[in-house]
Amino acid sequence: HRTTAGAVLAELRERARAVLDPAHYDYFAGGVGDEVVLGGNEAAFRRLALLPRVLRGAPTRDLSVDLPGGRLAAPVLVAPTAFHRLAHPEGESATARAVAAARTVLVSGVASTVAIADVVAAARSVDPDAAVWFQLYPQPDDEVTACLVRRAERAGCTALVVTADSPVLGRHRRDAEHGFHDLPAGLAAENMRDLPGAAPGALRDIAMSPAVSWAHLDRLRASTSLPLWLKGVLHPRDAVLAVEHGVSGVVVSNHGGRQCDVVPAAVEALPAVVDAVAGRVPVVLDGGVRCGGDVAVALALGAAAVGVGRPVLWGLAAAGEAGVARVLDVLRDEVDHLLALCGGRDLADLTRDQVVARSAGVC
Numbered sequence: 001h002r003t004t005a006g007a008v009l010a011e012l013r014e015r016a017r018a019v020l021d022p023a024h025y026d027y028f029a030g031g032v033g034d035e036v037v038l039g040g041n042e043a044a045f046r047r048l049a050l051l052p053r054v055l056r057g058a059p060t061r062d063l064s065v066d067l068p069g070g071r072l073a074a075p076v077l078v079a080p081t082a083f084h085r086l087a088h089p090e091g092e093s094a095t096a097r098a099v100a101a102a103r104t105v106l107v108s109g110v111a112s113t114v115a116i117a118d119v120v121a122a123a124r125s126v127d128p129d130a131a132v133w134f135q136l137y138p139q140p141d142d143e144v145t146a147c148l149v150r151r152a153e154r155a156g157c158t159a160l161v162v163t164a165d166s167p168v169l170g171r172h173r174r175d176a177e178h179g180f181h182d183l184p185a186g187l188a189a190e191n192m193r194d195l196p197g198a199a200p201g202a203l204r205d206i207a208m209s210p211a212v213s214w215a216h217l218d219r220l221r222a223s224t225s226l227p228l229w230l231k232g233v234l235h236p237r238d239a240v241l242a243v244e245h246g247v248s249g250v251v252v253s254n255h256g257g258r259q260c261d262v263v264p265a266a267v268e269a270l271p272a273v274v275d276a277v278a279g280r281v282p283v284v285l286d287g288g289v290r291c292g293g294d295v296a297v298a299l300a301l302g303a304a305a306v307g308v309g310r311p312v313l314w315g316l317a318a319a320g321e322a323g324v325a326r327v328l329d330v331l332r333d334e335v336d337h338l339l340a341l342c343g344g345r346d347l348a349d350l351t352r353d354q355v356v357a358r359s360a361g362v363c
């Protein structure tokens with residue numbers, strides 16, 4: 001008899017809240033502005049329902065998905081989140097081991113508190129074939145971007161994820177209220193050490209720049225043979241531009257409600273992007289995924305996989321590597337169970353005609 005993923009994730013979140021410094025808990029939990037989008041991401045999933053298909057005669061199930069940059073045993077990858085050592089002393093190394101054991105993908109952030117080479121080494125200590133992707137913000141200084149790309153390549157990353165939704169930093173009320181602006185002593189964004197334009201050993205700030213454009217993306221893409229994902233796409237026209245600029249995949253995301261507080265829920269923006277991309281590249285969704293049903297709905301709407309951000313941080317804070325493993329395991333198990341309930345054999349058997357609006361009232 002198993003519990004639900006929703007219950008497990010909620011319990012891990014409460015354990016994380018109990019062990020974390022309140023300023024750090026709120027840094028992870030919070031969003032921008034009045035946190036309309038933060039709540040909206042989860043609420044939008046509650047408004048969607050799934051129509052199972054029956055008697056399809058599918059005796060076995062396959063949850064795996066092949067994406068540019070890696071094969072996932074289940075359609076749930078770990079979205080890039082900053083500063084894992086705020087959650088647990090082993091930080092991104094613990095996360096990487098759990099994700100590798102689950103045979104899915106960790107998107108490791110440029111703002112990791114463990115250097116990318118050590119993150120990949122931790123993943124490969126569990127599975128020599130583990131896929132770790134590197135997320136970065138295009139830096140206004142191409143030389144800095146190029147140096148970060150080289151680091152990811154040398155570390156053995158198998159894809160790059162360029163985050164495009166952050167021309168300026170979002171305004172986080174909770175951080176302002178706590179006065180949380182700097183990492184505690186001993187923690188740093190380790191990938192930002194020894195970059196061009198800084199003294200040896202010194203850290204460069206991660207720049208967010210409204211001057212960044214498609215030309216920066218083009219130069220980045222030309223500088224590497226790794227598959228490139230563009231993260232933070234909401235407008236279908238941008239998804240088309242991304243394909244035209246040669247990306248290998250698109251991530252529909254509103255940054256977990258941490259950038260612009262006027263945007264739709266991620267799952268609301270998904271169908272139009274899927275239509276615009278028209279199968280040319282895979283589309284991943286992140287934002288508000290908290291149970292197997294959310295994963296199934298996103299896949300039925302055309303996502304190839306989903307990313308989870310905060311749930312992984314709660315697992316990490318509550319129980320380190322084992323906590324992250326638990327998050328990925330309950331989600332995989334619940335998706336598998338739902339696919340069976342929908343008579344599906346593989347993830348392609350979840351289709352858009354199965355998604356309907358949940359009506360507010362009952363007649």
Ligand code: FNR
Pocket residue numbers: 027028029041079080081082109110111135163231253254255256257258286287288289307308309310311
């Ligand atoms: C993020 N996210 C993020 N995204 C990114 O591209 N680079 C980053 O450095 C970060 N940092 C970050 C920190 C924290 C604390 C959170 C919660 C999120 C956004 C992340 O990749 C993802 O889009 C959201 O977390 C998905 O929403 P959920 O799963 O947290 O609801």
